[in-house]
Amino acid sequence: MDHEEPEAREPVISLTGARATLGSRPVLRGVDLTVRRGEVVALLGANGSGKSTAVRAAVGQVPLSGGSLQLFGTDLKRFRKWSRIGYVPQRTTAASGVPATVREVVSSGRLARTKLGLPGRGDKAAVQRALELVGMADRIKDSVNALSGGQQQRVLIARALAAEPELLIMDEPMAGVDLANQEVLAGALREQVADGVTVLLVLHELGPLEPLIDRAVVLRDGCVTHDGPPPKAAASTPPSSQLRSSRGYPQPGHDHVHPHDGPGAEPIRTGLLS
Numbered sequence: 632m633d634h635e636e637p638e639a640r641e642p643v644i645s646l647t648g649a650r651a652t653l654g655s656r657p658v659l660r661g662v663d664l665t666v667r668r669g670e671v672v673a674l675l676g677a678n679g680s681g682k683s684t685a686v687r688a689a690v691g692q693v694p695l696s697g698g699s700l701q702l703f704g705t706d707l708k709r710f711r712k713w714s715r716i717g718y719v720p721q722r723t724t725a726a727s728g729v730p731a732t733v734r735e736v737v738s739s740g741r742l743a744r745t746k747l748g749l750p751g752r753g754d755k756a757a758v759q760r761a762l763e764l765v766g767m768a769d770r771i772k773d774s775v776n777a778l779s780g781g782q783q784q785r786v787l788i789a790r791a792l793a794a795e796p797e798l799l800i801m802d803e804p805m806a807g808v809d810l811a812n813q814e815v816l817a818g819a820l821r822e823q824v825a826d827g828v829t830v831l832l833v834l835h836e837l838g839p840l841e842p843l844i845d846r847a848v849v850l851r852d853g854c855v856t857h858d859g860p861p862p863k864a865a866a867s868t869p870p871s872s873q874l875r876s877s878r879g880y881p882q883p884g885h886d887h888v889h890p891h892d893g894p895g896a897e898p899i900r901t902g903l904l905s
């Protein structure tokens with residue numbers, strides 16, 4: 632890692648004045664999001680505030696109705712080097728009913744890097760290393776259908792890591808992952824950051840990733856309400872009157888209902904979000 636001031640480093644994501652409408656709903660209403668080389672940025676906000684839409688927009692998957700996007704300094708229209716970016720979408724299942732093995736799923740993340748022809752020794756080593764990073768190397772031959780949701784999530788993270796991306800974007804990577812494995816993933820991410828990888832994470836709480844986060848961007852109703860130091864989790868839950876600071880960004884103690892919890896699920900105490 633170099634010792635330049637973060638502001639001096641070149642942006643790898645520049646989302647400027649981004650507007651996006653899904654259905655008839657304006658979901659992004661002028662979002663500015665800059666992530667510079669080597670930074671670890673957390674995107675926070677309540678359910679439905681537009682976090683997933685913002686990261687999907689940042690990888691060109693949601694068309695902008697206003698504003699602009701540059702990746703590695705290149706306008707989206709002209710950007711081709713997708714192998715520089717590893718993207719783990721909001722938790723989906725790695726199992727599609729097709730009996731793919733863990734090796735096959737993680738190797739698929741390598742395709743953009745594989746030169747014409749069959750995967751070489753370097754590709755196989757990258758797959759093995761990615762699985763070791765997420766603590767799933769011993770499951771390489773297993774069918775993904777046989778894995779728990781949290782294990783499938785770790786396989787999907789390994790798939791992104793296998794491409795050895797310069798920019799890693801993960802949407803709620805800890806969702807459904809038990810605490811012990813959250814620590815394993817935090818360790819994997821720490822190694823990536825030490826190697827100079829730039830990271831953008833959608834999180835509903837900082838948890839074990841807190842020490843890694845350089846900056847937090849908080850969304851509310853499709854607008855940025857905070858861009859700066861990550862909010863500090865308090866030791867105890869404050870009364871509800873203290874839940875939002877005068878600057879309008881979240882304070883600890885809010886509930887966040889996770890989209891994957893299903894009907895009747897208890898809200899998760901996130902400690903961070905409104």
Ligand SMILES: Nc1ncnc2c1ncn2[C@@H]1O[C@H](COP(=O)(O)OP(=O)(O)OP(=O)(O)O)[C@@H](O)[C@H]1O
Binds near residue numbers: 677679680682683
């Ligand atoms: N395809 C779609 N069509 C219409 N509305 C959508 C679509 N996708 C998302 N939305 C709406 O856009 C808003 C923002 O969704 P988004 O998934 O970006 O929020 P989020 O902050 O990531 O929330 P969560 O924490 O629940 O994942 C929500 O109100 C959602 O219902």
